Amino acid sequence: MQTFLGPDFLLDTAAARHLYHDVAENLPIVDYHNHLIPEQIASDKKWDTIGEIWLAGDHYKWRAMRWAGVPEEKCSGSASFREKFDAFAAVMPKCFGNPLFHWTHLELQRYFGIRDILSPATADMIWEKANAQLAQDSHSARGLLRRFKVEFVGTTDAPCDDLAYHKAIAEDDSINDMVVAPSFRPDAAYKIDMPGFTDFIADLAKVVGYAVDSYEPMMKALIARLDHFVAHGCKATDHGIDVLRFAKPVNVASLDAIIAKRLSGEVLSELEIAQFQTNVFVDLSKAYYERDLVMQLHIGAIRNNNHRFYKTLGPDVGGDSINDLPIATELNGLLGEMDRDGHLPKTVLYHLNPSFNEVIVTAAGNFQDGEIPGKVQAGSGWWFNDQLDGMQRQMTQLSQMGLFSHFIGMLTDSRSFLSFPRHEYFRRLACQMVGRWVEQGHVPNDRELLDGLIRDVCYQNAANWFLAKK
Known part of the structure; x- marks a missing residue:
């Protein structure tokens, strides 16, 4: 019987113990998606x-x-x-x-x-x-990051954010041992059906200094904000997609009519919402591709289900859960449209519902192009799935239907500076899985191959994407 959370927690084979203790345990961390507050890093909060x-x-x-x-x-x-x-x-x-x-x-x-x-x-x-x-x-905030050798912190930031704290961090020579980069999160721009859309458009117009009342000015403004992010070190974008829609793209005149209808207070049809969202995603994806940014799509939450909580406490307080809307046709349609002219950026796909793991992995496989290894990723177990069973299922299905060797691994997706042991949790589980493959004769007990595999999945693949110098 093992000690609770002892040195060999989850490591139930000799190969797993070697892979974790000799390879994975002391690797740096690339935490490419989280919700840490940049101000707390800039001020080195205690x-x-x-x-x-x-x-x-x-x-x-x-x-x-x-x-x-x-x-x-x-x-x-x-x-x-x-x-x-x-x-x-x-x-x-x-x-x-x-x-x-x-x-x-x-x-x-x-x-x-x-x-x-x-x-x-x-x-x-x-x-x-x-x-x-x-x-x-x-x-302190920085001290906690350094304890886990965090080399990259990818925060999540709204398009109208001035990124002043990121600028302060970048100019602070005392924090040159890690990169803290903003990630562009334009949810309010494409969720045209949500109450906050008109307020976002007004805020966007204020920031860019011109009217944003039709499609082309809106996209021009979004890309201007994207370039502001890139100037402040942005490496990735992120999108929370509660309902994944897809429709054949339409012309600018049709999009202008949809925006005018929404701004006048009318209710849009499902087709109009899908047309607008598809066009926005396709145009943004091209901009991401041109700037060599990673696009993340977080799909499948059903939010603010507890009306009392939402009314009194607001969003993100524990009233969200897993959705079960179909996505296969919509996801493949959207990725196909993004890829039509070869402008699909490096992409990470996440779904909150683990029953869609196979859909995500096989969709990712459709859009590998032979140029960037693992260009479209089936992302790690997210939110309700970043636990032992959820991570194990995701890695198993990725290895069986794709290439585990090119997986960019774990992220905290957390608001807490104490969440980095989640990387340890993931690394132990990855070593357990590969160690069992060795024990069962599924893979050769070749230390050079296996050590390289674990090093890549736990660190190097993500470093290659987010820290070009590595």
């Missing part, structure tokens, strides 16, 4: 308490706490961070099987050297030990 750094804005924890009967005041509400921490400590022993149990204790071990199990009995001790360390420079 947190007063573990309650604050753990529980401010973490909807994963809030969902578990609500499930255990914790009132909202102690989740997202007005209770003190000590009260919230104590509530979370009381819930933790009830989280067996949930990835929060592993993540929480990996974070305690890796960041604070605490191997005790979080519970009401240990809460006081853990609070004091963790808070004492958070006061040190080693546990």
